[in-house]
Amino acid sequence: MLKVREEKLQREAEKSLKKLIENPYNRQNFVNFLLRVFPGADIWTQAVKNLPIDEKFKDKILEAEVIGEYQEEEIAFLAIKVSSPEKLRKYHRDFVARYLEEEGKEGALVAFYSDDSPVWRLSYIQMEYEKSKEDGRIKKKLTNFRRFSFIVGEGKASKTTLLQLSEFLNLENPTAAQLLEIFSVDSLNERFFRGVYKKICKPLANNL
Numbered sequence: 001m002l003k004v005r006e007e008k009l010q011r012e013a014e015k016s017l018k019k020l021i022e023n024p025y026n027r028q029n030f031v032n033f034l035l036r037v038f039p040g041a042d043i044w045t046q047a048v049k050n051l052p053i054d055e056k057f058k059d060k061i062l063e064a065e066v067i068g069e070y071q072e073e074e075i076a077f078l079a080i081k082v083s084s085p086e087k088l089r090k091y092h093r094d095f096v097a098r099y100l101e102e103e104g105k106e107g108a109l110v111a112f113y114s115d116d117s118p119v120w121r122l123s124y125i126q127m128e129y130e131k132s133k134e135d136g137r138i139k140k141k142l143t144n145f146r147r148f149s150f151i152v153g154e155g156k157a158s159k160t161t162l163l164q165l166s167e168f169l170n171l172e173n174p175t176a177a178q179l180l181e182i183f184s185v186d187s188l189n190e191r192f193f194r195g196v197y198k199k200i201c202k203p204l205a206n207n208l
Contacts, residue, residue: 027067057091061080
C-alpha cells in the first residue's frame with residue numbers, strides 16, 4: 001500500500017513538473033511546483049510582496065514578485081515579468097542580484113516571463129560572498145554571482161531539460177549546493193556522458 005502511494009506521489013510530481021515547463025508561465029503552476037519541492041519553505045499562494053523597480057530597470061523589468069522564501073538555505077523564489085525573456089538578460093540578472101545582496105540571500109530560483117510570449121526562463125542565481133565576523137555578527141561582502149537558466153515553455157522544454165530538472169523530484173527541500181548542481185552545465189554534461197557511455201560506448205567496448 002505504501003509503495004502504491006509513493007508511486008502515485010511520484011507520478012503527480014512528474015506531472016507537476018511537466019505542466020510547469022511545457023506551458024507558458026503560469027503562477028499557480030510555479031507555486032504548485034515549489035510547494036512539492038520545498039515543503040519546508042514559506043510559499044505564498046496569493047501575491048503579497050512586489051518589489052520596487054528603479055528607473056534603471058524600467059521598461060526591462062515590468063513587475064517583480066517574491067513568491068516565497070526558504071529561510072534555512074536563504075533562498076528566494078521570484079516571478080519577474082520582463083519585456084522579453086530572451087533579451088536584456090544582464091538587466092534581469094543584475095536586478096535579482098541586487099535584491100539578493102540587499103537581503104543577504106544566498107540565491108534565488110526565478111521565473112522570467114512575458115505576457116506576450118509562450119516561452120520563459122527558469123533560472124537559478126547563486127551569490128558568492130566573502131564572510132567575516134565583526135562585533136559578534138557575520139558580515140557578508142559580495143564577491144561574485146552566477147546565473148544558470150533553462151529556456152522552457154510551449155514547444156521549448158526539451159527532453160534534456162526535463163531530464164535535468166527531474167532531479168528536483170528526487171529531493172525534498174534542496175540546498176543551495178543541490179540547486180547549483182541541477183542547473184549546472186557541468187552536471188548536465190556529466191549526466192549526458194554517463195548516458196551515452198552506458199547505452200553506446202560500454203556495449204561496444206564489451207564486443208571488442
